[in-house]
Amino acid sequence: MSETQTPLDRSGYPDVDPVAGARVFADTMAGRRSVRHFSDEPVPREAIEQIIRAATLAPNGANKQPWRFVAVSEPALKRKIRVAVENEERAFYEHRASDRWLDDLAPLGTDASKPYLDVAPWLIAVFKLAKGDDGSQVYYANESVGIAVGLLLAAAHHAGLATLTHTPSPMGFLADVLERPKNERAFLLIPVGYPASDARVPVKALARRDLSEVLDVR
């Protein structure tokens, strides 16, 4: 019978003081901002590949890896995505969104116009598998892909690159434009690149609740 277990390679864990290690990472992530004003400065394909590699290392249900990533840099395809996104967003801002939702968005200053989808050198479309490619079952797909995207955003930040977690809704058009198989569901669209030199970010989005408000230690 073949072994199902193997000794843990502890060298995979940094030998670091846990307080210092955790603080350094949190301090790094404190510099992250969602950016809507990108520079068109190119980003090497290999950087995108390594960022996505980090995402694919996420823990996930039964190691089914229920994610697929499409990294788009072709201008014509970015344009096609922008046109499709702006169609959906116009419907969202003009009638789909509730008044309350629009009120909540007002401090972000967003609208249906998404020029960053042309400008950012890369758009990463993230898809979640509803079924495996062979029709097999996947488990905890939302959790798995959510964790993977968290690692992706942290990896991009670690590489000095800005991201935006863009959620056009509904997002079905993304699978159509990118000609994805039937078992994939669009999960997020993530522009990646350098922030524009004159990039601005919403004041409100900078504020985070104090840890004591969101953490209950017992």
Ligand code: IYR
């Ligand atoms: N998808 C729209 C609206 C939007 C919704 C939320 I929730 C945000 O945090 C930001 C935007 C848009 O991209 O404009």
